[in-house]
Every structure is written in C-alpha cells, then in structure tokens.
Amino acid sequence: MTCKSVKAPRIAAALNGKCGLAMAVSAAVLASAVSTPVFSQTLEEVIVTATKRSESVQDVPLAITALSGDFMDDVNLTDVKDLVTFTPGVTGNSQDSFIDAISIRGIRTQDFGVGLDPSSAFFKNDLYEGRNGSAVTSLYDLDRAEVLRGPQGFLFGRNSIGGAFSVHTRRAVIDSTEGFVNVDIGERDHAVLDGAINIPVNDNFAMRVAAMYSQEDGFVENKFPSKDLIERENWALRWSTTYESGNLGVYTMVEYEERQQSGSVYRAVTEGDVWDTLEAALGPIDVRGSSEDVDVDRSGGDNDDSDILTLGLRVDYEFDFATLTSNTGYKDHDYYYNEDYDGTPLNLETYRQDQEGDYFQQELRLTSNTEGPLSWYAGVSYYKEDLETAYRFAGEEDFFCQYYGYYYNSGLTFSGCEDLYAYYGSEFTPSANGLLEETANIKGKYEGWGAYLNLAYFITENVQIEGGLRWTDDEKEFTTNVPTPESELGPYWAFGFSTAESLTAKESWDDVTPRFIVKWTPSETAMLFASYTAGYKSGGFGTFSLADNPDGDIAIGNADIVRADGFLPDPVDPEEVDSYEIGYKDTFLDGNMNFDIVAFYYDYTDFQVTVGTESGATLIENAGEVEAYGFESSLTAGIGDYLTAYFTIGYFDSEANELGDVCGKEDPLGCEGTHLFWAPEWSGSFVLHGAYPMNSGAITGAFELTWESERGGGWEELDETMIDSYEEMSLRVGWESESNWFVEAYVENITDEFTWDGMNNLGGKEPNAFFGPRRPRTFGVRTGLAWD
DSSP states (O other), rough: OOOTTTOOOOOHHHHHOOOOOOOOOOBBBBOOOTTEEEEEOOBOOEOOTTTTTEEGGGGOOSSSEEEEEHHHHTTTTOOOGGGGGGGTTOOOOOOOSSSOOOEEETEOOOOOOOSSSSSSSEEETTTOOOHHHHSOOOOOSEEEEEESSSSSSSSSSSSSEEEEEEEEEOOOOOOOOOEEEEEETTTTTEEEEEEEEEESSSSSSSEEEEEEEEEOOOOOBBBSOOOBOOOEEEEEEEEEEEEEEEEEEEEEEEEEEEEOOOOOOEEEOOOOOOHHHHHHHHHOOOSOOOOOOOOOOTTTTTTTEEEEEEEEEEEEEOSSEEEEEEEEEEEEEEEEEEEEETTTSSSSEEEEEEEEEEEEEEEEEEEEESSSSSEEEEEEEEEEEEEEEEEEEEEEHHHHHHHHHHHTTTTTOOSSSSHHHHHHOOOOOOOOOSSEEEEEEEEEEEEEEEEEEEEESSSSSEEEEEEEEEEEEEEEEEEEOOOSSSSSSOOOOOSSSSSSEEEEEEEEEEEEEEEEEEEEESSSSSSEEEEEEEEOOOEEEEEEEEOOOOSSSSSTTTTOGGGGGTTTTEEOEEEEEEEEEEEEEEEEEETTTTEEEEEEEEEEESSEEEOOOSSSEEEEEEEOEEEEEEEEEEEEEETTTEEEEEEEEEEEEEEEOOGGGGOOOSSSSGEEEBBOOTOSEEEEEEEEEEEETTTTTEEEEEEEEEEOEEEEEETTTOOGGGEEOOEEHHHHHHHHESSSEEEEEEESSSSSOOOOOEEOOOOOOOOOOEEEOOOOEEEEEEEEEOOO
C-alpha cells in the first residue's frame, strides 16, 4: 500500500481522503457537505503487497491485517510489538526487547535462548529482523504494516510457523520535497520527536532522511530503594534512496537504532504451594506493597539495551512476462540485558544476557505480470547468521543452601551454607562476593536455503485455485562453554553441569511444505476462500542443556566435562502444524463498509517447550500435540459525514495433550486437555475516529478501546497465576489546519486500568511471578507540521 504523501496533511486527509488500515482501519474520505446521508462516504481502496504483487486487501485470500503509517501514528504505536494491539487473534505484547511472549493464534516461541528460531517472524521491507534483542525496532515514518496470521512459507525469505509481522518504511519519492516534524510531550518526562524530509536529486533519483528520538521516565515504583522502573530512551536514524529509470527500480535503506530501556520487571506470586515451600525453607519473605506493586533488588543490573544497524538493497526489474526482484540485507546488533528474575527483594536469581550477532540474507524472486488466468511467483533465498552470547545466572549462596537443603532433607531448615555443610560434616568457604555465579558462552553459526513456487489459476471467471510448495533447509552449528563457577556449590543449579572446554554439535533439518487455496468471487465485492497450509519451524539446540552421551549418561551432575565424555549440545526436533482456514470478505453500502471473517483450525505437534528440572536447570524438549480452532473478524465503516469506525474481535480455543514433563503436577496426566494458557479466549479492539470541518480546518477526535479475556495459570492452571480480563481506553481531541499543522491533546488508559504483560510458573527457588506491569494513565499533547 502506498500513501500519496509523506505525512499526508491531516486536514487534507479529513477532507480529501487518506491512506488507511487494510481490512482494518481504512480511513474514509470524509465529505464536507452536511446534507450527505449516513454511509455516503466511499472507503478508499487499500493496496497491499503481501502476495508479492499489488492487490486490494479485500481481494487477498489470506488472514491479514494492514495498518497504515498514518493510523499507527494517530494511535501512538511506538514499536513493532505494538502492532498486536489492533490485530485480531494476536496477543502477548510486552515492554522489553523479547518476542517470546508474542502469540499468533496461540502459537508462541517457548524458548528465551538463542538455539532455536522464533515462532513469530518480524520483517522490515521484506528483510528478516531476527530474534530477541534485534527484532524489536521503533515505528516511525512508515508506509504500512501487514500482520499475517497462520503459517507463512511462501511470502518471505524465511519460514514462520505462527505468522509474520511485515513493516514497510516510506520510500524516497522522485520530484517531491515533502516532509514533516512531530513533537509529543507527556507525563513522566515523556517526549517524542520524529520527522522526515524527502530530497529530490534529479529526474531519476531521490533521498529520504527520517529520524526519531523518544524518552520516558519509569512508571513502576519499586518498593526496594532504587529508581522507578520501565524507563526508556531510544533514538533512530534512517537514510533511504530511490532510483527509477525505465523498467529498473533500485531502493536502498540504511538504518541505525539505539535503545536503552529497563529489563523486565517481575512480581513474585506470594500465595500457593510454591510460595509456601519457599518461605518454609527461607523463612518469612516480605514482598512489600500490594499485588500490583513491585519490590525487587536490581543488584545484577537493569538493562535492555540494543544497538542495531540494518542495511537493505532492493532491485526490481520488469520484463515483459515477469518482475525480477533481488532483496539483499545485512543486520548487525549488540544486545545487553539484565533483570531480577525472582521478583522479590532477595537476590534469589538475577539473569544477564550479553549478545552480539550479524545476519546476512539474499532473496531472488520472479513474479508474473502478464494478463490471463494463470499467475505465479517463484523465489529462492539464503541466510547466514553468526551469534555469540554470554549468559550469567547469579544468586546468594546461602539462599541456594537454605532452599535445596530443605528440599532434599525432608523439610529440615538451615540458616545458610555453613549450617548445611556442617550438617553433612564439612566446612564451607563462601565465595568472594557471596554469590553463586553460573556463566556460559554460546556461539551459533546458522545457515539456510529456501525455495518456493506458487501457482494460481482461474478455472472459471469467478473461481481461482492456488497451490504452492516450499523447500526449506537449515544447518546449525552450536557451541557451548560453561565454566565451573568459583563457588564451592558447583555448577548444579542453572545448568546442572560445567565444561572444561567448548563442546560443538552440528545438525541439519529440511522439509517440503505445501499450500492450497480455493477462492470464489460470487459478486464484484464478495470473496470466499478456503485454504490448507503446512507450517514448519526448523529444529535447533537447547541453549542451557547437553544431550545424553552414547552410554546413556546424563550431563546433569557432572563438572568439567570434556569432548571425550561424549556429551554434546542438546538437539531439538522441528515443529509442525497443519492449518485450515475458511474466510469471507465483502464490501457493503456502496463501498462504505468493509467486512471480513476467518475461521481456522490447526493441529500443532512437537512444539519446542521449556522444561524445568528439580535442580533448576532448563531443558528444551519437543512435547505435546495441540488442536486449536477459532475465528477472527474485522469491520471498517464510514458513519455519516464525519466518522469512521474500526472493530475487531478474535476467539480462540485450544486443547493440549501429551504434555509429559511439561506438566508441573505430580501426575502429568493432570495437565492433559489444558488450554494454551498464554492466549486469551477472547480479544478485540474498537476505534472511532472523527473529523468535523470548521472554517480553515477541522476538529478531530478519536476513541480507542482494546480488551482481552483472562489468561495465564500455566499448564497447571493455577488460580494464583491467572491474569484477569483487561480493557484499556484512550481519548484524543485536536485541531487540524488547512495550513498542514495540527495540535492534539490525549489521555491514554483513561481509567488507569492495571494488568500484567504475562506470567511464569517457575517453582523451586524462583517463585511463580508476573512480569511487566502495563503503562498507567498518561496525559500528553502532540503537535506537528507537514509540507509538500
């Protein structure tokens, strides 16, 4: 979808039409004649490129939501995870640089390490954004974002088993000097400055420079003496160019972003069996404040910092029969992260991740452009990723001795390590800092190829059949080195082992996945479609574990392991899903209402899931089979002369079985039939936008509502870790001038609703915990100027 202007003058948008939300918010052409009857407007046709050719979103037989750059700016979305807010069937936003909480139809990344690929893929200008620490970037000067639900193997260079977030930045425009600058000032020293300018150089070449700066003080009061938490300071700069001559188009992008934020904030759940056992071992623990407050020590640091460089080159050449596209990208990132994982004022466990990596990708694609019943596209892609990550888990030695002394000695209590060792008839010498620090150095070298072919054919004037195949091949070399800690307690808690040298394993996986679609257009506006898609996610390695050796011995309990012992990094098998969809799209009321609804069912097997152990070590295993079904729907309508409305709703139900070691109950069969606990049963959003022309401008206003039903509880469905249903509302009122400037006052989260981003059923020395309290009520003012 392409907007006509950069920051299309907002009053011109209100009076003459503006880019909108695909099957989501397509803003209407708001007529100025008061006598125009209700639903007299015509919604602007929205063009997307999700199928590698320009099509109206109403003609695309996919479950897709597209948000325009103007809409994302209007509702104040700040980073790519905020796209969750207005996309039906997608949940799990959080306020950090991790993407492992994102759920698309319940399919979610279960691993926070670096040995596996994400289940939800993020792309910018069709370039893969990567993993935790590198995928989350800021939203500014955007043309559109497209969120595709369900397995994606035919539309991008990388596979995605759950779905894909695809962001497109605004290109440089030939023969235009358009630009804009916006300022946003709010509570807690909230300040955002963003802008762009288009620079034409000659008849064939133009440049565009866009930049963004954002800051906000922390909004979470920590009862432990320290600064307020969840603060941020980000800045980004993008330089893009366009060269167009005849059949050739060359488009480049150079982008750098620096993000400095707080690490995730946890609140221990101070009830239930897990908490009772912890207090029985350690004595009473005073976690101050209410259940909506936090009380955490940040002795291990408080960081969620990224430096991200992205280079992109796209070349399009139009032949008579097809368009050849070459998409080349390179990404380099440095990521440094610290959090207090236990959610208490005690130093039970802090977590650190210090990561650097680079990623190269190349895709070549041919897309047919001839008339006729047959259309097709075919492509081949390659990627190479190098990662190096240092992990650190740390906690006070005495707490380890108290808890595990109680656990392994039938409820006996101890004052600390000296007391426990004396019980066994030994002496204990504390480490220099009184901490057990377990570290690991992980290296990953990943490489892969993909090839795909998709054919579509109209067997009648109104019936089209479509089919495709994708071949995927991934090879991963994984190296781990876990030094023996200085503490006398040894390496038996975070990892359960240590190595005297680096251990390396290499594995490869490949698969062929099909897709079939039938599309029927019974009228000029209506479309019905049915599809089957096989989804696939490559195997990998558990970041924090080793596989059994050839003799059947397990690594846990061994120190100073060498290659000759036969232990190697632990391979994990691929995930697979069979996904079925039936959808309907239509336009009503002479083009004034767009509607779509998609029902889905899938069978998801061998999902890669985190499994805890009695020692505290973390494993990744293939476990379970999930059957899930639901529906998603959205409606966009022009109401009268001055209003547009956007409504989405999603319903999701699931049943997970064969969970085995994933279940935390004494009887693993007690978890059978569990709902995927991180995905709510119901979710949705509503936006009402208005512009009332007056004199030389227009009064504007917007009301926004998002909601989710309850979720959480873990596989064990614990009442104490359930997150209640949640609704959030925002209100914006402003003035837009014909002179292309605007001013707007807003209040976000009007009712100051509280909720958590997510929860973890941890157990052991780390209690169950909620994480990431949402941003409270926030007042602010925005103003901006655009020029053409």
